[in-house]
Amino acid sequence: MQKNHVYLKNNKFKKRRDYHKKILRNPFFFKDHKQATIWVNILLVLIILFGIYYFIQHTSFLQIKNIYIEGGGSITQNLVLEISQEQQKLNRLFIFTQDKIIFFNTDAFKKNLQQQILLESIKVHKDFKHRTIAISLAEKTSNYFLINQGQYFTLDNQGNIISIIESIPTTTLPIIEFWSYNLSIGSKFANQDYLSKLNYINQEWPKIKNNLTIRSFELIDDNLNKIIINTSDGYKIYLDTNTDLNSQIESLKDLLLRLENENIIVKEYIDLSINGWIYYK
Secondary structure (H helix, E strand, O other): OOOOOEEEEOOEEEEOOOOOOOOOOOHHHHHHHHHHHHHHHHHHHHHHHHHHHHHHHHOOOOEOOEEEEEOOOHHHHHHHHHHHHHHHOOEEOOOEEOOEHHHOOHHHHHHHHHOOEOEEEEEEEEEOOOOEEEEEEEEOOOOEEEEEOOEEEEEOOOOEEEEEEOOOOOOOOOEEEEOOOOOOOOOEOOOHHHHHHHHHHHHHHHHOOOOOOEEEEEEOOOOOOEEEEEEOOOOEEEEEOOOOHHHHHHHHHHHHHHHHHOOOOOOOEEEEEEOOEEEEO
16 A cells, blocks of 8 residues: 655655545445434434324313304204214324314314204304304204104205204194105205195184194195195095185185084095095095
8 A cells, every 4th residue: 555655844744645545434334324313313203293192182282171052942052062072083184083172173063063954054163262162053944844754854944854853842833744755954845835835724724623633734755736634633634736725725614614513524534626626535
């Protein structure tokens, strides 16, 4: 190997640099060192992420403390509370539960709620300071009750299904029985014109006969040309929607009065829907 030369210049020793000298290093040592650095960085990132996850999941700092509901009746408020509690059990971003206010999905909550009850409006606000979910809602007005294959529904004035209920309360609103096919929240049951005729009959009924009441209306196979009334005495009354309802009601009133005076008991039906004729059995 070539050695460096030492020479004297201005009474000082100088060492001549050898530019041809090679510095030999172990490449495997530096490769292992670089890989170790990468793994250390990955480990630090994982530790930080785990710390963030642990802080969010196991501290009460972000835990939802209150659900405040404004508007709606007691049944609706109980339903809203139930849906909000069920959503808090679900995960968001795969690992974070929605009982933490920052991860509570307001859009998903509103969508889930609208699948259970048709609302006029709904607003959901996160109050981070008080860890509160504030829900403001306005219900659609129930104008009719509907029985369909063992389920009970409420309808608005346009015939849209508003909600599913456990039972029909004591009410003066028209009750409709329908058995043809399944229905769901938001679907349209019947047109407004047909429903308005049911409502008219329901309002006018007390003028017909005080001791005979309407138990329910019945719709079969979407036949909106005929109104079927189930009476408290067990028989049915048929009316035609294409004929003036007022004249049919007056004819029914006269018939019931005559039958009462003659002590005739109707057992099956009174039909006023066939070309102005009246049949009874």
